[in-house]
Amino acid sequence: MRVNRNGKNLFGVALFALFLAGCQSAEQVSTEDVVLDIFANEQAASAVQNAPPNRDYSVYSPVNHNKVLSDYAEQIVMQLKLRGQFDKPIAVASYVEFDDNLTTTNGLGNQLAEAVLIEMSNMGYPMMDITTSNAISMNANGSFAFNRDAGKLARDICCVLSGNLIYERRGVKVNTKLLELQTKRVLASNSQLIPYFIAEEFGQVSAR
Numbered sequence: 001m002r003v004n005r006n007g008k009n010l011f012g013v014a015l016f017a018l019f020l021a022g023c024q025s026a027e028q029v030s031t032e033d034v035v036l037d038i039f040a041n042e043q044a045a046s047a048v049q050n051a052p053p054n055r056d057y058s059v060y061s062p063v064n065h066n067k068v069l070s071d072y073a074e075q076i077v078m079q080l081k082l083r084g085q086f087d088k089p090i091a092v093a094s095y096v097e098f099d100d101n102l103t104t105t106n107g108l109g110n111q112l113a114e115a116v117l118i119e120m121s122n123m124g125y126p127m128m129d130i131t132t133s134n135a136i137s138m139n140a141n142g143s144f145a146f147n148r149d150a151g152k153l154a155r156d157i158c159c160v161l162s163g164n165l166i167y168e169r170r171g172v173k174v175n176t177k178l179l180e181l182q183t184k185r186v187l188a189s190n191s192q193l194i195p196y197f198i199a200e201e202f203g204q205v206s207a208r
Contacts, residue, residue: 067198073115076176077123080188088158090127092117093172098164108172108194108202109165116161116176128157157181171195 095109096102121127131146138144163176171193178188 007191009160011148069115069198069202070119071112072174072192072194072198073112073119076116076174076190076192077119079192080176080191082125082178082188086126086158088156090120090159090161090178091128091130091157092120093130093160093162095163095165095176098175102164106165111202112174113162120161130157153185159187168193172199 007154030159065142092113094105094113097104097106097109117127117129129146131148133145133147136143136145137147159178159180161176161178163174174194176190176192177186179185180187
């Protein structure tokens with residue numbers, strides 16, 4: 001079979017054109033892959049930057065610990081270094097998460113407030129439990145002296161003790177303040193770090 005010279009030339013040109021087209025397509029795919037990789041890396045870096053801090057248990061060892069929440073409540077009250085006599089009772093409100101509205105609490109915030117109230121009462125400070133009802137209610141399940149009715153107003157108190165919870169890498173930072181109710185003046189304050197392996201036993205304390 002004979003193939004003329006023109007046929008050979010045309011066949012070669014066709015092969016060369018296909019080769020160039022393949023190179024161009026590979027180059028385009030390679031460029032698109034690089035752009036997508038860069039975009040994915042930027043998104044991953046942004047996600048890491050905005051993620052809550054990883055909890056670090058290395059500083060505090062949870063092995064065979066005997067810490068209880070009242071230990072931290074005692075430290076909080078002692079470090080407040082309260083001086084002078086209080087002519088009216090002191091109230092203790094729930095510790096809240098340090099967010100935009102300052103009205104979010106959890107098991108740790110409520111139990112810590114209760115532990116601080118008991119500790120201050122044991123130390124001789126006049127205390128008022130603002131969750132106490134004006135009357136005892138009873139039903140088939142038992143008798144009850146406490147409630148959290150909305151709109152309930154505590155009167156005849158001089159001060160309120162409360163604080164906020166900040167989720168750090170090593171644990172929950174508890175900021176406590178004793179405030180004069182009428183003037184909002186800070187009478188005493190302190191900060192205490194509760195490690196996560198302790199705080200996690202008392203309710204939701206997920207990092208924010």
